[in-house]
Amino acid sequence: MSSGRGFRALFPGKLDADQTPDDLCVVPQRPAGSLITPVPVPTSVTKTRIILGLILASTLGLFAGVGGYTFYYGQGFSYLSNDPKACVNCHIMREQYDGWQKSPHHAVATCNDCHTPHDLIGKYLTKAENGYNHSKGFTLQDFHEPIMIKPRNATVLQNNCVSCHVQIVDGINTHAGDPKKMLDCVHCHRDVGHGPIH
Amino acid sequence: ATIALMLLFQNIKTRKAEAKDHVFRVVEVNDQTADPAVWGKNYPRQYDSYKRTVDVERTKHGGSEAFQHLDDDPVWKRIFAGYAFGTDYREERGHAYMLTDQRETERVTNPKFKQPGACLQCHASMLNAYIDQGLKAGAPAGKENWEAQIQKGFEVVCKMPYSEATKLVEHPVSCVDCHEAESMNLRVNRPAFLTGIRALAKSDQPTPHLPSIERWRKDGHKGEYNPNTDATRQEMRSLVCAQCHVEYYFKGEGKLVTYPWQNGLKVEQIESYYDQVGHKDWKHKESGADVLKAQHPEFEMWSQGIHARSGVACADCHMPYQREGAIKVSSHHVRSPLLNVAQACQTCHRIPETEILARVVSIQDRNKALLDRGEEAVVSLIGAIAEAMKRGATDAELKPARDMQRKAQWRLDFVSAENSMGFHAPQEAARILAEAIDYARQGQLLVLALKPAAITASAP
Amino acid sequence: ATIALMLLFQNIKTRKAEAKDHVFRVVEVNDQTADPAVWGKNYPRQYDSYKRTVDVERTKHGGSEAFQHLDDDPVWKRIFAGYAFGTDYREERGHAYMLTDQRETERVTNPKFKQPGACLQCHASMLNAYIDQGLKAGAPAGKENWEAQIQKGFEVVCKMPYSEATKLVEHPVSCVDCHEAESMNLRVNRPAFLTGIRALAKSDQPTPHLPSIERWRKDGHKGEYNPNTDATRQEMRSLVCAQCHVEYYFKGEGKLVTYPWQNGLKVEQIESYYDQVGHKDWKHKESGADVLKAQHPEFEMWSQGIHARSGVACADCHMPYQREGAIKVSSHHVRSPLLNVAQACQTCHRIPETEILARVVSIQDRNKALLDRGEEAVVSLIGAIAEAMKRGATDAELKPARDMQRKAQWRLDFVSAENSMGFHAPQEAARILAEAIDYARQGQLLVLALKPAAITASAP
């Protein structure tokens, strides 16, 4: 099995020694005042424009991390695709890739289905940020091993579980992103993505 | 600006998902609705499983068959000599039985025990009874005075005679005792629990398994710690149970149910509390020692275990999710997880059911062997003291040995009365039993050291 | 900036190359190559970490600083009174020191202890020494007679005087002791281990943590159980360590190192073996009891724990994989996992390092408190017997109390000599200590019961 998952129920998100759980309230809280009124969902035109902008942004994110030629050589563009092979370009993702191939989700969800927001805007923004982190980590080899998911990405993940499984968890309040009320799927289903880690 | 937009976008999406979270409220249910059948109309799945707590099934060391412990293991008759528990002490069973079992136990029916209304706090849907009595006794009205009303009513009911108090209630623990009707959020309300957990929060004992307490302390002990607003949902999934599955005593003339947590949750910390306040449950009939009775310290034991530290809640194992058609719900058929390993354990432990059962049984069997060893030691001590009394040893001479009995018996009973047969915290339970054995044997040594004197004293 | 970018590019290229994981065999290495430096040419990464076992670093209850246990906790001087361990008993350290530490301990240098060559089985790269001696003593040549050669050589070396036998070797445990040179597969070869594990296989004790033994039994006990062909790779990752990290004694005149596993691996099963064969390690100097010494039963204790049952091997924690560039190699810097929590534990337990350490320390502190309690009980018993001897109690009178000392001390030492301070099997260690305490106190009771008689006897 997996283990230790429960810990995140105590401290949603992975905790640095001096962080308090409140620091981990990483998902946007509803801003105060007038902003609470829902904004209209972008029309398809604006959407496309935003997407293009974001692709650029995420490319820049990667670029900032590794620079142009390196970006090319490191197959940076594939990073923007949905193909899990893009992830395993980095041997560091090998373990998760191998696990994923054996996992119950293999046929139904790719890495990005779980690890990037399903809305296009969030998707490329996340990619931009993670692209930067991953490239930096990979290049400098200064990341914590084993890799442990960061609070922000854990929230993305939770949102994705819920959005696919909204029906089955319909009877339960899931509160994604609220560190106090969230029912952390991974507390019990640690192994869904890449199989058991032991 | 783009970022802000995106965040909002994200936010809307989340709320859309939550909005689907619909339930058909076919009847109006509020905090005054005591009858679970009414709630059940809105939540038929939970209600169905709730009703199934009438089921009877036995496991190797647990389960829900109300057999008589005193027949099963007669040493306990001797250990409880002179106390109500020495007359009737059964294996506990499903929640459905809590009220009738209490009404029918010889510990209540036998008039010599004179039980108070305090007993009811954990055996019935008391919330509304407390509020009613509280209001009657002059507690301020209004939702904002909810806690004061409950507390007042609690004080009134605790000191009533049991026979009278029990007429105030008709249901075992019900929806309203764990849920807030409006949101269905979990909520705690038992006065003894609130007082107890606040005392614990004020202590400086680490509570790694209850991060909200540590946070409250770090934030400067503002006001009183309030589980209903401070605790995470995951903590609440244990705290609702900790309202009842804990060690307690009735304090003073008011018979207030009290949880002895001021110095911490460990066996010796609770003991030190009782020593400080000079509490004893009874004078042992055979040995004359002032002894303590331990009752179902599940919450306390769980607190020392690795599951608690890993954030695994009571409800995770005892009320696991269960598929009901297309959705999953919390099983309200609260019972031994060993009757339901697939849901209760296997999502976290991906190993075969037989292996899970084998692991539990190996932990429990080890614990049982130590319990047997401890029982033998404690009973030997009781015998030794009784023997010395016969030979004329004085109370002053026997004091040290009787103190040892108090310590040993308290520890032994703590593990025995805890209902998981060591599973909730295996190493801790073994440690406690090791101490029980040590103290019991030391008590015997004290008696034996007296022997010549006692012999002299009793010599004609 | 361009330069920086190019360097980064270079960096990625290197990593891609590394990922291909080639081993360049630069020198010829075979099973006769004793010198690890030669193997190290082919496997520089493993060799580098292997050499780092010289490092010295302390943890709360372990680590690699060779402090004197007898000074740290002087009760052990008294518990070991009359035995070599009472003169010099240190905290063990890295593999690099095993040979010099043995040569230099007072248990060897003090001529009165007359140690045999048997000691070396676990303190040196013995494989080729055994084969050489075996062939010399007439064992059949040829690869197919490998085991017979080793066994023969083992018999020859065990009974040699230590001073002579130690000249046969020059390296601490080395590559060839764990690896087959051709394939680099793990391989066990220590005769005492092979004999011991086969005896265990022939018993009917369940071994859920060693599935290959259960399989061998199920397949009808064909021939001898052979770890090198029957065990899984994951099992081998523990069995190579179980060659040495186990309880042992020297059997008979031949001083054959022997692992007492015929009745099982639990503390009382090993004891029953020693009782059957009438073994004692020494007569206690103060109390006259025939007592046993326990030595590093890591394998036995691990066997009772939840990690073993979950298939977690010694190497998983003590030789975790570690990234070296793009490939992962087993850290041959065998040491306390607490010095390396990220690799040793976090691969499986994705929780913060501080929390992992806190969990271990909480387990170990509990164990330490029980150990202290047990030491007090055992020492009290020793004192009581000695006292009774002074008063003239006879050997016949003292026999039952001395038997209790044997049982109590054996258990206490088993947990104390095991080097994880209870971590490898927390509940089991606590159970053993509870028994130790019980037996020690019972021994005292037996002595005290004698007292009047003894007094009478010694009265003039």
Ligand SMILES: [Ca+2]
């Ligand atoms: Ca039960």
Ligand SMILES: [Ca+2]
């Ligand atoms: Ca050491």
